[in-house]
Amino acid sequence: MNKHAKIYVAGHRGMVGAALVRRLRRAGYDNLITRTSAELDLRDQAAVEEFFAQEKPEYVFLAAAKVGGIHANNTYRADFLYDNLMIQSNVLRQSQVQGVRKLLFLGSSCIYPKLAPQPIREEYLLTGALEPTNEPYAIAKIAGLKLCEAYRAQYGCNFISVMPTNLYGPGDNYDLANSHVLPAMLRKFGEATEQGSPRVTIWGTGTPRREFLHVDDLADACLHLMLHYDGAPPVNIGTGQDLTIQELAELIAELTGFMGEIIYDFSRPDGTPRKLLDVSRLHELGWHHQIELTEGLQAVIASADWRAAVPHSPLQALA
Ligand SMILES: NC(=O)C1=CN([C@@H]2O[C@H](COP(=O)(O)OP(=O)(O)OC[C@H]3O[C@@H](n4cnc5c(N)ncnc54)[C@H](OP(=O)(O)O)[C@@H]3O)[C@@H](O)[C@H]2O)C=CC1
Numbered sequence: 337m338n339k340h341a342k343i344y345v346a347g348h349r350g351m352v353g354a355a356l357v358r359r360l361r362r363a364g365y366d367n368l369i370t371r372t373s374a375e376l377d378l379r380d381q382a383a384v385e386e387f388f389a390q391e392k393p394e395y396v397f398l399a400a401a402k403v404g405g406i407h408a409n410n411t412y413r414a415d416f417l418y419d420n421l422m423i424q425s426n427v428l429r430q431s432q433v434q435g436v437r438k439l440l441f442l443g444s445s446c447i448y449p450k451l452a453p454q455p456i457r458e459e460y461l462l463t464g465a466l467e468p469t470n471e472p473y474a475i476a477k478i479a480g481l482k483l484c485e486a487y488r489a490q491y492g493c494n495f496i497s498v499m500p501t502n503l504y505g506p507g508d509n510y511d512l513a514n515s516h517v518l519p520a521m522l523r524k525f526g527e528a529t530e531q532g533s534p535r536v537t538i539w540g541t542g543t544p545r546r547e548f549l550h551v552d553d554l555a556d557a558c559l560h561l562m563l564h565y566d567g568a569p570p571v572n573i574g575t576g577q578d579l580t581i582q583e584l585a586e587l588i589a590e591l592t593g594f595m596g597e598i599i600y601d602f603s604r605p606d607g608t609p610r611k612l613l614d615v616s617r618l619h620e621l622g623w624h625h626q627i628e629l630t631e632g633l634q635a636v637i638a639s640a641d642w643r644a645a646v647p648h649s650p651l652q653a654l655a
């Protein structure tokens with residue numbers, strides 16, 4: 337990928353998109369194209385067609401999506417299915433029409449069956465029922481990776497798909513209702529410590545296990561795969577290590593200096609019991625994560641990222 341190549345980063349203001357922009361700029365890529373959702377609503381087919389005809393990007397990182405945690409996915413079921421289907425269908429179609437040289441599509445680990453054998457290999461896709469709380473989102477993401485494969489088969493498009501595990505890092509979504517577990521805990525424990533609150537409430541039983549990858553590692557993996565992977569099958573991206581939600585809560589409590597009580601709200605869903613990714617294909621492709629969880633958490637806590645938390649998407653503010 338030439339350093340002056342025209343690279344479109346869709347979703348550049350999001351946690352992943354911003355990390356991709358940081359990584360690409362650090363690598364010397366000096367011709368990045370970005371649009372906010374207010375400037376270009378990727379659900380709008382005509383607007384996307386006009387944008388691609390005008391800009392003709394050579395490379396695309398598709399990090400724009402409607403994203404959220406278990407509560408958001410289970411509440412805005414139609415929006416998670418519709419928005420993500422429209423965004424990815426429009427961007428993939430116009431990338432094919434305009435002859436984009438290579439595109440990287442971001443899926444998610446939630447595409448795999450709720451009770452898949454662990455660790456989850458890419459070939460376990462569609463071998464069992466999905467987790468109900470995020471089924472609409474998962475179906476949209478599965479459709480996206482299948483559309484990438486179909487454009488490759490029918491039109492010879494070099495569209496690759498990556499399936500990241502749960503992510504965290506600067507620019508995350510800290511909305512307590514709609515965020516993922518890790519940013520929600522950072523904010524809950526951080527604010528409780530600052531305010532001297534006696535207790536923090538965690539959703540569910542604390543028994544599910546989750547794997548967490550720092551978003552800067554993800555961006556590095558995406559650049560690595562954009563440069564070195566041209567295959568049809570999706571590639572899992574993760575650390576290969578997981579922990580229980582309870583262990584995560586206790587770790588974040590310790591790192592934020594919280595001394596109070598941790599309460600578990602069993603009325604909230606646990607979701608998938610475990611979704612540890614098998615990352616052997618990624619390792620065979622020459623990439624390993626660098627940022628360990630405790631180190632990554634310490635950096636985010638030191639920045640108190642949640643204090644600056646404003647909805648980084650006007651669309652999100654409306655959610
Ligand atoms: N966060 C995580 O834990 C994980 C994320 N992923 C995937 O990574 C990708 C990025 O996620 P993440 O960065 O966390 O999400 P964010 O919510 O932080 O960012 C998503 C971005 O998408 C843009 N967007 C949303 N809707 C539209 C639209 N209709 N038109 C144009 N742009 C739109 C927003 O742009 P704007 O700000 O301009 O409104 C926003 O910046 C997604 O594909 C997600 O599925 C995968 C696994 C885990």
Ligand SMILES: C[C@H]1O[C@H](OP(=O)(O)OP(=O)(O)OC[C@H]2O[C@@H](n3cnc4c(=O)[nH]c(N)nc43)[C@H](O)[C@@H]2O)[C@@H](O)[C@@H](O)C1=O
Nearest residue numbers: 405406409444446470515516517520538539540605606607
């Ligand atoms: C990346 C992945 O993320 C989503 O899947 P998820 O990992 O299940 O989502 P989550 O991070 O919101 O929850 C993880 C676990 O944590 C528990 N939990 C405790 N306390 C809080 C809490 O305060 N907030 C949240 N959100 N969860 C909490 C929560 O009950 C659950 O058991 C998919 O929807 C989809 O978006 C996707 O692809």
